[in-house]
Amino acid sequence: MNQLLWLRTDLRVSDNNALNAAMSAGPTVALYLITPGQWRAHDDAPCKVDFWLRNLTELSARLSELNVPLLIRSVEDWQGVPALIADLCRTYEIDTLHVNDEYGVNEQCRDEAVAAALQQTRTSMRRHLDQLLFAPGTITTLSGGYFKVFSQFRKLCYARLTQSLPACVPVPDRQPSLPIVSDSVLPTVEGFAQPSDYLRSLWPAGEDLAQLRLARFAENDLADYQQRRDFPAEPGTSQISAYLAAGVVSPRQCLHAALRANRGELDSGNPGAVTWINELLWREFYKHILVGYPHVSMGRGFRRETEALPWRHAPDELAAWQQGRTGFPIIDAAMRQLLATGWMHNRLRMIVAMFLSKNLLIDWREGERWFMQHLIDGDLAANNGGWQWSASTGTDSVPYFRLFNPLSQSAKFDPDGSFLRRWLPELAELDKRGIHNPAKLNGLLAGVDYPSQIIDLPMSRDRALSAFRQLGEAL
Structure with a gap:
């Protein structure tokens, strides 16, 4: 009885529950779907899409060693997935479709739609924990x-x-060869620029x-x-x-x-x-x-009352934050690290998130979206959870009155300024005290292309605390 393994965010052969179950049940064919419209709708970063596809190429070779053919099909978004999979199951006389579970609202709706489409075929669907x-x-x-x-x-x-x-389940034994040819060439995915060789070198595939x-x-x-x-x-x-x-x-x-x-x-x-x-x-x-609490993956705050917070519309300040031009070195270095590498250190994720959502009082969803658009490790649950923690809108989040001071955080966690010098070369000649707060140096930065601070920290702190206090009083 033929089995179909639908690969999603499980690009490996070792400790893969769906792969193991499929190959234990019968001759197995693997499937991967290219869905560029869905990736854009979910703000998936070009570097992440590139990482997926590079890993898919490596996985194809591993599957070939197991005699598992890999089919690669393209469909614009998930609306077209149920019919496509149902047709494949009919074509290859599939007994069971195996998937490793995914948990966002859209992912769950997609899988339920696929299961419904399969009711019109002889194929059942089996979900696995992965x-x-x-x-x-x-x-x-x-x-x-x-x-x-x-x-x-x-x-x-x-x-x-x-x-x-x-x-951990082992890599399955090789199955007998099947009369199905793997798709060896990945289709071109429009709208996702290839990342730099430098970024790719930081994240080798396989x-x-x-x-x-x-x-x-x-x-x-x-x-x-x-x-x-x-x-x-x-x-x-x-x-x-x-x-x-x-x-x-x-x-x-x-x-x-x-x-x-x-x-x-x-x-x-x-x-x-x-x-x-x-x-x-x-x-x-x-x-x-x-x-x-599925509303958190639908753009809503975990704490529903925080939807009433008076977020500011400040496009210039948002752009300065996005591009690492705020005048606060630890913020700017972190944001430039993200743009260059597709990744940001976890301590810095908290610092920049709190700066945006509290010091700038800009909606945390703007930051969540920007991170997803640039992170190679972008993950809905972790990214949403981290942003809502920092913004004090989430489950078990930091108390609203706790704001990381970017200047003291910088001095504490990058005491000699090594990280700042790596990403802010224009400040490289400053000493280990001045580099954390160059605004204090006055005329010493003449001729240096580094911006002035876009906000007054004490004022911004008071503004954020007032907004959250008023929210509490209104309840």
């Missing part, structure tokens, strides 16, 4: 609801993981390279992760997020790598390993939030 350690709806409060507080969610996750760790990056991090850097992760000039983070977002590596593989390095300990032992495992659980938490 992006998460726990299926949504299995980690709940005593009343059966979804958690809103991460610490409570994490506690139950630890209890479940202590009882039973999710296993699960072998992803596994090597994970192994090196676990062996060499995990132990110091807690101490080094907040310093953007240091290579203290895993650089795994893009591979997780595209499914080139699984969360189970990440968890097991951390546990091996920490002698099997989940919440004790090496503080760096424990902290990194907590980051995996934050990722888990935000995906569960998508399912339990």
